Structure formats: structure tokens, C-alpha cells
Amino acid sequence: MEQLSMNLLGAAFFLYLASTIFYAVSVTGRKWRNKQGEVTGNRWGKAGYITAILGVVAALGYFFTRWAVAGHAPVSNMFEYVAFFGITISLAFVIIYGIYRVNVLGLITMPIVMLLIAYGSVFSTEVQPLQPSLQSHWLEIHVITTAIGQGILAVSFGAGLIYLLRTINLKEKGMTKRTFGVEFIMYTLVSVIAFIIVTNAFGAFDYEANFAYINEEGQQAEILYELPPLFGPNEGELLTEDRMEPWLEMPDWIESDDLNTVAWTFGTGLILYALIRLLTRRRVGALLQPLFKNVRPQTVDEVSYRAIAIGFPVFTLGGLVFAMIYAQIAWTRFWGWDPKEVWALVTFLFYAVYLHLRLNRDWHGEPSAWLAVVGFAIIIFNLIFVNLVIAGLHSYA
Amino acid sequence: MDEIKCECGHLNPYGTEVCGSCGKPLVNSGSDRLLNMRYEGAARRSQTYNKSIIDKIWNFFSSVKVGVTIIVITLLASSLGTLFPQEMFIPPGADPATFYAEEHGALGQVYYSLGLHNLYGSWWYMLLVAALGTSIIIASIDRFFPLYKALKSQRVTRHKSFMKRQRIFGTSRVDNEDTTMAQAQDILKNKRYNVREENGNLLAEKNRWARWGPYVNHIGLIIFLIGASLRFFPGMYLDENVWVREGETVVVPGTSGDYYLENEQFTEEHYDEDDERYEAAMAEAGEGAQFEETFRTDAVLYAPDEEATVGVDQELEEIDRHGIEVNDAFHFDEYAVYQVDRKLDELAEMTFDVEDTETGEVVDSFTVDLNNPDGNYTLENDEVVRIHSYFPNFYIDEEGVPTTESDVPENPAFIFEMENENTGQMEHTFLGIQANYDVSQDEEGNQYAFSMSDFDTNHVAGLTVRKDHTIPFLIAGGGIFLIGLTQGSYWAHRRIWLQRKDGEVWIAAHTNKNWEALKRDIHAITEQTQVTTPQDQTDETHEEDENQQEHIQS
Numbered sequence: 001m002e003q004l005s006m007n008l009l010g011a012a013f014f015l016y017l018a019s020t021i022f023y024a025v026s027v028t029g030r031k032w033r034n035k036q037g038e039v040t041g042n043r044w045g046k047a048g049y050i051t052a053i054l055g056v057v058a059a060l061g062y063f064f065t066r067w068a069v070a071g072h073a074p075v076s077n078m079f080e081y082v083a084f085f086g087i088t089i090s091l092a093f094v095i096i097y098g099i100y101r102v103n104v105l106g107l108i109t110m111p112i113v114m115l116l117i118a119y120g121s122v123f124s125t126e127v128q129p130l131q132p133s134l135q136s137h138w139l140e141i142h143v144i145t146t147a148i149g150q151g152i153l154a155v156s157f158g159a160g161l162i163y164l165l166r167t168i169n170l171k172e173k174g175m176t177k178r179t180f181g182v183e184f185i186m187y188t189l190v191s192v193i194a195f196i197i198v199t200n201a202f203g204a205f206d207y208e209a210n211f212a213y214i215n216e217e218g219q220q221a222e223i224l225y226e227l228p229p230l231f232g233p234n235e236g237e238l239l240t241e242d243r244m245e246p247w248l249e250m251p252d253w254i255e256s257d258d259l260n261t262v263a264w265t266f267g268t269g270l271i272l273y274a275l276i277r278l279l280t281r282r283r284v285g286a287l288l289q290p291l292f293k294n295v296r297p298q299t300v301d302e303v304s305y306r307a308i309a310i311g312f313p314v315f316t317l318g319g320l321v322f323a324m325i326y327a328q329i330a331w332t333r334f335w336g337w338d339p340k341e342v343w344a345l346v347t348f349l350f351y352a353v354y355l356h357l358r359l360n361r362d363w364h365g366e367p368s369a370w371l372a373v374v375g376f377a378i379i380i381f382n383l384i385f386v387n388l389v390i391a392g393l394h395s396y397a
Numbered sequence: 398m399d400e401i402k403c404e405c406g407h408l409n410p411y412g413t414e415v416c417g418s419c420g421k422p423l424v425n426s427g428s429d430r431l432l433n434m435r436y437e438g439a440a441r442r443s444q445t446y447n448k449s450i451i452d453k454i455w456n457f458f459s460s461v462k463v464g465v466t467i468i469v470i471t472l473l474a475s476s477l478g479t480l481f482p483q484e485m486f487i488p489p490g491a492d493p494a495t496f497y498a499e500e501h502g503a504l505g506q507v508y509y510s511l512g513l514h515n516l517y518g519s520w521w522y523m524l525l526v527a528a529l530g531t532s533i534i535i536a537s538i539d540r541f542f543p544l545y546k547a548l549k550s551q552r553v554t555r556h557k558s559f560m561k562r563q564r565i566f567g568t569s570r571v572d573n574e575d576t577t578m579a580q581a582q583d584i585l586k587n588k589r590y591n592v593r594e595e596n597g598n599l600l601a602e603k604n605r606w607a608r609w610g611p612y613v614n615h616i617g618l619i620i621f622l623i624g625a626s627l628r629f630f631p632g633m634y635l636d637e638n639v640w641v642r643e644g645e646t647v648v649v650p651g652t653s654g655d656y657y658l659e660n661e662q663f664t665e666e667h668y669d670e671d672d673e674r675y676e677a678a679m680a681e682a683g684e685g686a687q688f689e690e691t692f693r694t695d696a697v698l699y700a701p702d703e704e705a706t707v708g709v710d711q712e713l714e715e716i717d718r719h720g721i722e723v724n725d726a727f728h729f730d731e732y733a734v735y736q737v738d739r740k741l742d743e744l745a746e747m748t749f750d751v752e753d754t755e756t757g758e759v760v761d762s763f764t765v766d767l768n769n770p771d772g773n774y775t776l777e778n779d780e781v782v783r784i785h786s787y788f789p790n791f792y793i794d795e796e797g798v799p800t801t802e803s804d805v806p807e808n809p810a811f812i813f814e815m816e817n818e819n820t821g822q823m824e825h826t827f828l829g830i831q832a833n834y835d836v837s838q839d840e841e842g843n844q845y846a847f848s849m850s851d852f853d854t855n856h857v858a859g860l861t862v863r864k865d866h867t868i869p870f871l872i873a874g875g876g877i878f879l880i881g882l883t884q885g886s887y888w889a890h891r892r893i894w895l896q897r898k899d900g901e902v903w904i905a906a907h908t909n910k911n912w913e914a915l916k917r918d919i920h921a922i923t924e925q926t927q928v929t930t931p932q933d934q935t936d937e938t939h940e941e942d943e944n945q946q947e948h949i950q951s
């Protein structure tokens with residue numbers, strides 16, 4: 001069963017890939033126009049949509065079979081959560097594409113979904129037993145709803161990114177705030193790819209470096225690095241032979257192995273990004289830009305807004321309301337200012353700000369698109385940094 | 398202040414931008430810029446008065462700019478508080494004055510000095526939240542009444558320049574205005590629009606109620622914030638911890654003696670190592686990793702028997718029982734008792750053998766309940782052992798005096814007292830863990846020797862007692878917030894005006910969101926009637942922008 005479940009996830013991954021390819025063809029290929037001369041997309045777009053739906057079906061197949069195996073919803077560790085987040089983005093895409101039929105949206109969201117699933121698979125994929133406080137249906141309801149909300153909000157990032165790539169001139173010489181911003185997003189996406197490559201490469205050689213160290217409770221413990229240690233643990237002592245000594249030692253309140261991973265990600269990301277720039281002699285955004293030249297900016301602006309309007313209530317329900325119900329039952333209090341809770345509140349406030357700013361027409365278009373990017377950054381920060389780097393009550397890993 | 402009289406004869410309150418009756422723009426009337434339709438051009442208090450101090454405060458808080466600024470500051474402050482752990486999360490017993498500097502260096506010191514270690518309870522954070530609430534209330538009132546009036550008394554026929562200055566606007570020549578209008582009316586009705594007709598003109602409107610979404614959700618937020626602030630009133634809220642040993646009955650703290658709770662048994666269960674579902678994960682975690690599955694306190698709830706005389710050993714009457722687990726609290730009356738912690742295998746009883754050193758025989762043994770020791774134990778030979786001193790958690794303080802650190806029997810020690818049959822003197826023996834001394838005053842050795850022969854342990858359950866009367870407010874506020882949010886987010890207020898003007902059919906449309914979807918509704922009209930597709934006037938401006946850009950570049 002567990003194998004079947006993982007196979008279904010693999011199938012979903014390849015369906016998303018196929019969908020990406022179909023959408024790419026539909027965007028770059030010939031256009032079909034209706035009698036008013038409006039571009040209505042083409043059959044490749046439909047093929048992309050159908051494969052995306054099949055991908056979602058396969059991914060849900062993974063989700064529910066794994067649920068049956070584990071006896072609890074598979075959202076209880078980092079792998080499961082990140083993969084599920086990717087799945088919810090694809091689900092949100094299927095819904096929003098159904099409303100607006102913008103093919104380029106598929107071209108950008110499907111790869112993000114694939115990146116997330118690949119990223120999640122880097123973490124341990126074993127089914128884990130749940131400690132008592134996590135054995136709650138309210139926890140499952142809370143996490144699932146939050147992920148769906150975040151998935152819908154992520155689509156607004158996709159649409160916002162399209163808006164930026166469509167409207168900002170990335171060929172101009174000299175760096176401006178806008179070109180820097182777009183390139184920074186590109187660099188981050190490249191870093192995720194770099195991270196997936198690096199961890200898989202070291203994983204293929206079974207790289208391990210074991211440390212003895214003093215943990216945050218002041219006790220002797222061991223920690224296992226799966227990437228060469230740039231940042232070592234608190235008072236760490238290398239136990240594995242022939243491994244490099246860390247460059248820097250971290251205090252005990254930082255999860256040093258995770259920080260190390262983050263450093264690797266952005267470091268190799270930088271190398272990969274520089275390589276692309278050197279080889280093509282163009283900005284990464286400028287390479288993608290031609291794909292979006294037929295997009296109506298106002299349509300993607302509206303898609304981006306609509307995704308937030310749909311996603312915000314769902315996120316609020318899952319990330320705050322159900323979270324409070326769960327916290328009241330499991331931890332005796334509905335709110336405790338735990339970092340994870342605070343960041344859910346920050347996300348909520350941020351999107352509230354977005355909605356209020358949009359009351360003013362001056363904020364439509366580009367400013368909104370930047371805000372959608374920042375919102376997604378907050379969600380990802382919440383997912384990765386708060387979960388991994390700050391050790392809290394919620395930590396999944 | 399003067400009212401404004403429109404050319405249609407309607408009297409509008411001062412500050413009105415668009416005539417409430419015919420829709421003629423009253424300010425910038427010569428312009429062809431798109432009308433600001435946000436509050437239908439109705440006069441708002443904040444835009445109208447700016448004299449007294451009250452006006453100024455009102456205007457300040459009703460501004461969306463100010464509101465957004467307050468939210469942004471709250472957002473930034475909240476995230477700042479997660480930089481380092483808040484005071485409530487630092488290890489128990491740690492002194493915050495030194496903890497932050499030691500753990501987090503200079504930055505930690507600054508964090509502590511600025512009071513950021515207790516940010517969410519600080520006066521300025523609460524002030525921010527209060528300002529947020531004030532702003533929500535004032536901004537909502539400022540807009541609600543004008544909007545309500547404007548939307549209630551809409552006329553169908555609108556002024557020409559009102560039509561022209563809508564974002565979606567078009568004119569078409571048609572063969573027969575009557576049939577076109579009739580067709581359009583049917584189409585719109587099929588699309589569930591409410592269609593009103595006046596002098597052959599149409600106003601089709603849909604989902605007006607969605608406009609109240611923000612007001613409903615703001616009310617929900619206010620109720621929520623009020624609910625949250627009620628916590629600071631006495632009696633609304635209770636949060637107490639209590640440790641209960643197996644077999645022990647304690648008064649439930651915070652209930653002023655109304656309830657007693659007994660811990661019959663505490664159970665901790667672990668995941669089965671052979672469970673194939675988790676085998677791989679357990680193997681990965683390595684030796685010694687703990688996989689707890691359940692913590693449970695089998696609790697019995699008692700109340701004092703009402704009929705029994707007060708004061709004398711009160712009779713307790715069982716009223717309920719429940720296995721308290723994490724995620725499954727014991728609810729009774731207005732209280733809830735939660736499983737939060739445990740101490741396993743705490744010493745509970747010790748059994749001592751008493752040996753008569755003269756005969757070399759063990760006279761007897763006795764068992765001391767470490768949490769509730771008796772004063773004397775009578776042995777089989779009718780001799781009595783008295784507990785002279787008991788130190789549940791023994792240590793020797795700075796002055797060299799034996800004392801106890803707490804009432805918890807973590808390191809119990811005793812001084813036993815017995816009478817020496819021969820001398821009639823009292824002799825003393827000190828007995829602790831790995832300690833056994835004769836501590837009698839006289840020179841002679843003690844007649845009786847003590848040794849620990851057995852001990853027994855039990856588990857202690859850590860429970861939290863809660864009462865929270867603010868929750869109903871929070872549920873109401875949260876519920877109303879979600880209803881309003883859904884109402885405002887998942888429906889959009891759409892209006893389409895169709896008018897006969899100068900032998901043409903004019904169409905104009907407005908929505909507060911999702912224009913593409915509105916255009917699709919209009920598309921149905923243009924497809925089936927002679928009305929041509931109206932323009933989205935923002936499209937042109939965008940294309941103009943683009944053209945300009947290209948000019949600059951070339």
C-alpha cells in the first residue's frame with residue numbers, strides 16, 4: 001500500500017510535467033481565435049488542463065492511500081506537508097483556471113508544484129507515529145484547510161509573477177529596483193532547483209557526517225548532517241572520519257543542520273544562477289519573458305487578486321479558526337503566541353493589508369503583483385524557516 | 398453646511414460627489430476621467446467636516462491609509478516578537494535578565510532591554526490593537542450610512558456623463574430599441590439579475606448584499622477583540638496547574654473547594670516497536686528514541702457532600718469520572734481539566750526493617766507513605782518508632798543544617814526516634830538514600846538499627862485547570878467575521894445600466910470586483926442582441942501607457 005501510494009505521487013509528478021509541456025506548447029504555438037478575434041487558447045491548453053486534473057486525481061490518490069496506511073492524515077512531517085502544499089496549489093490552479101482559462105498560469109504553477117513535491121521528497125518519507133498532542137482530528141482539519149488556503153494564495157503569486165514578467169522591461173541595461181526584484185525571485189527559484197540537485201547528489205553517495213554536540217537542553221546529543229557541514233552544531237565534535245570541519249559554530253537554539261542546508265541551497269543557487277547568466281548573457285527573467293508577451297496584464301492582475309479573495313477566507317478558517325480550536329483542545333489554550341501561531345497571524349494581517357490597499361485603484365497592477373510575491377514569501381518562510389530553523393511546538397521535522 | 402442642488406432638482410448633502418438621484422457628477426463635472434464609484438460618490442462624514450478636535454480624530458481613524466498603517470505596524474511588531482523566544486517559552490527558572498544576553502548575545506540583550514521578550518503583553522502592543530479596533534469601528538461607521546442610503550435609493554435612469562464615465566461603457570445603434578431592451582432584460586433575468594425598468598431604461602443588479610460583507614466582518618472582528626480583552630476582568634479566566642499522585646485526591650485549584658479530583662491511575666503507553674507502519678521511522682530515529690502514544694489520568698471527580706456538617710472531615714461524593722488524555726480534557730461545570738505533563742516513578746513508599754542489635758533479629762518492619770507519613774509506627778514488640786524529622790527532598794544548606802528543598806519526595810531522608818529499653822533514653826537514627834547514621838546524643842551505640850528493605854513508586858499526573866468565559870465571544874466574533882468575509886469575497890456586486898439615449902442604446906456597467914466575470918455577463922447580451930461589446934476604458938489607458946513606453950525606448 002505504502003509503495004502504491006508513493007507510486008501515485010510519482011505518477012502525479014509526471015502528469016504535472018506533461019501538463020507543463022502542454023501549456024508550454026499552447027503558449028508558444030499557434031493561436032485559435034473566435035469570431036470576435038479574441039484569443040481563446042487552443043487544444044494544447046485543454047490537454048494541459050486535463051493532464052493537470054489527472055495529476056490532481058493521482059496526487060489525491062497518494063494522499064488518501066497514505067492516510068489509510070498511516071492511520072492519520074499525511075500532513076505530520078516535513079515531506080508530507082510540503083508535498084501536500086504542492087498538491088493544494090495544483091488543486092487551486094484547477095479551480096482558478098476553470099474560471100479564467102489563462103494558459104500561462106499553468107505554465108508557471110505546474111513547475112512550482114513539481115518543485116515543491118521534489119523538494120519535499122528530500123526529507124524523510126517514512127510514515128511517522130504521532131505523539132499524543134498530534135493525535136487529533138482537529139489537527140488534521142486545521143492543517144489540511146490551512147494548506148488548501150495557502151495553495152490558493154500561492155496561485156496569486158504565480159499570476160503576480162506573470163504580471164511582472166509581462167510588464168517589466170527586463171532587457172534594459174542597468175539594474176533598477178524592479179529588475180532586481182524579478183531577478184531575485186528567479187534566483188530563489190533557481191536555488192530550489194540547486195538544492196534538489198545537491199541533496200540528491202550527496203544522497204547518491206550516502207554522504208554523512210555525524211557530530212556529538214550539546215543541545216538546547218544542555219545535554220549531550222548527536223546530530224547527522226547529510227551535506228558537508230559549513231555551520232557546525234553547538235560545541236560540536238566530528239565523529240565521522242574524513243569529513244571537513246565546519247566553518248562556523250552555531251549556538252544551541254539554532255537547528256544547525258537545517259541552517260547548513262539553507263546555506264547550501266542559496267550558495268549553490270548562486271552558482272547555478274551565475275552560470276545561466278554567463279552562458280546566456282541575459283537576465284533569467286528575460287529568458288522567460290517571451291512566453292508571456294500575449295498575456296493581458298489586467299487579466300492576470302485580476303486572477304492574482306481573485307486567488308487572494310478566494311484563498312484568504314480559507315486560510316483564515318484553517319490557519320486561525322481551526323488552529324485555535326485545535327490549540328484549545330490539545331494545549332489548553334486557543335492562542336499562545338508560539339512563533340508558528342504568530343506567523344499565521346502575520347500572514348493574515350499581510351493579506352488584510354493587500355485587500356485594503358486594493359480598495360485604491362493606484363495599487364492595482366504592478367504594486368499588487370509585488371505584494372502577491374511578498375505574501376508567498378511569507379508563506380514559504382513560515383513553512384521552511386519557522387518549521388525548520390526555529391525549534392518550536394509545531395516543528396514537523 | 399450647504400446642500401448641493403443638482404440640475405435634476407435633487408438636494409444632496411454637502412460633500413456629495415455624484416448626485417444621489419440622477420447620477421450626474423457634481424465635482425470635476427467637465428472631466429472625462431472615470432468616476433470614483435467606491436461609495437457611490439456619497440458624502441462621508443470624514444470628507445465633510447474637519448473643524449473640531451473630534452472631527453480630526455474621526456477623520457484620522459476613518460482613513461484607510463491610517464488603518465493600513467496600523468495593521469502594518471502590528472504585523473511588523475508581531476513578527477519581531479518571534480526573533481527570540483518570548484519570556485513564557487524560556488526554560489523554567491531561567492532569569493530573563495541574564496538569559497537573553499547569555500543565549501543570544503548583544504542582540505539578545507537589546508531585545509530584553511527593549512522589553513521585546515514580553516512583547517505581546519506590553520502596553521504598546523495592546524495600544525496598537527486598541528487603535529486597530531478604533532479604526533475599524535470609525536472607518537466602518539463613516540462609510541456604512543452613506544453607502545446604505547446611496548444603494549437603497551438608486552434611480553434607474555442615470556445622467557449621460559455618469560454613463561460615460563463608467564469603466565465599462567459603450568453605445569450601439571440598433572434596429573429596434575424596444576426589442577433589444579426586451580431581449581437584454583430576458584438575458585439578464587436568466588443570469589439572476591434583479592432588473593428594474595423606468596422610462597424604457599434598465600438597471601440590472603445582482604448581489605448587492607455582498608457590499609455589506611466588509612461591514613459584517615468588521616463587526617465580527619470587533620466582537621472578537623472585545624472578547625479577547627474581557628480576559629483581563631476578574632473571574633473570566635482561570636489557568637492553574639496541579640500535580641496529582643496516583644491514589645491522591647486534591648481540591649481542584651480555582652474552584653474554591655467545590656470540586657475534588659482523584660488520580661486513580663496514570664498510564665503512559667508507547668508505540669509498539671513491531672508496528673510495521675512505523676518500523677522504518679523508528680529505525681531511522683535510532684536507539685533510545687521515545688515514541689509515546691498515550692498519556693492518561695484516570696480521574697474521579699468529587700464534590701463535598703452538601704448534607705454533611707461543614708468543618709468536620711467532609712464527606713466527598715463521586716459525581717463523575719473520566720480518562721483525561723491529551724486532546725481529551727475532563728469537562729465539568731464551567732471547568733476543564735487537561736492532561737499536560739507527568740512524572741514517572743516518583744518514590745511513594747519506603748519500607749524499613751528494624752533490627753534489635755542485641756539479639757540480631759529483625760523485630761519488625763514498617764512502611765512509610767512518603768507523601769503522607771504517620772507520626773508513629775508501633776512494632777510487633779509494642780515498641781514505637783517515631784518520625785522525629787522528615788526531609789522529602791533532603792539537602793544540607795549553606796549553614797550545614799539538614800533541610801528539604803520541596804515537598805516532593807525526590808530524595809527522602811528521615812530521623813527516626815526510638816526508646817532504648819536498657820537506658821530508657823531516646824536514640825536517633827538518620828536514614829536517607831545511601832546514608833544510615835547513628836545520631837543519638839549519648840556515646841553508646843543504638844539498640845535498634847534501621848535499614849530500607851523495599852520501596853514503591855507511583856506516577857504523578859500534571860494537570861491544568863481551565864475556565865474561560867471569553868470563548869463564547871470569540872466564537873461569535875470569529876463566526877460573524879467568517880460569514881462577512883465569505884459574503885464579501887465570494888460574491889461581487891454587479892450592475893449594468895442599459896439606456897436609450899439619442900436613438901442609441903447605451904450600456905454601462907460597474908462591479909466592485911472581478912471585472913472579467915462581469916464582462917462575461919455582458920458578453921451574453923452582445924452575443925444575442927445587436928448591442929455591441931462595450932469598451933473597458935482602463936484597457937485604453939493601459940495601451941496608451943505601453944505606446945508611450947515604446948516611444949521612449951525607440
Ligand code: HEM
Nearest residue numbers: 352355458459460461464465468529532533536611614885
Ligand atoms: C485586521 C483587521 C482587518 C481585517 C481582517 C479587515 C478585513 C476587511 C476585508 C476582508 C475587507 C473587504 C475587502 C474587499 O472585499 O476587497 C475590508 C474592507 C474594508 N476595510 Fe477592513 N479589515 C481590517 C481592518 C480595517 C481597518 C483598521 C480599517 C480602517 C480604516 C478598515 C477599513 C476598511 C474599509 C474602508 C473597507 C471597504 C469597505 C467597503 O468596501 O465598503 N479595515 N476589510
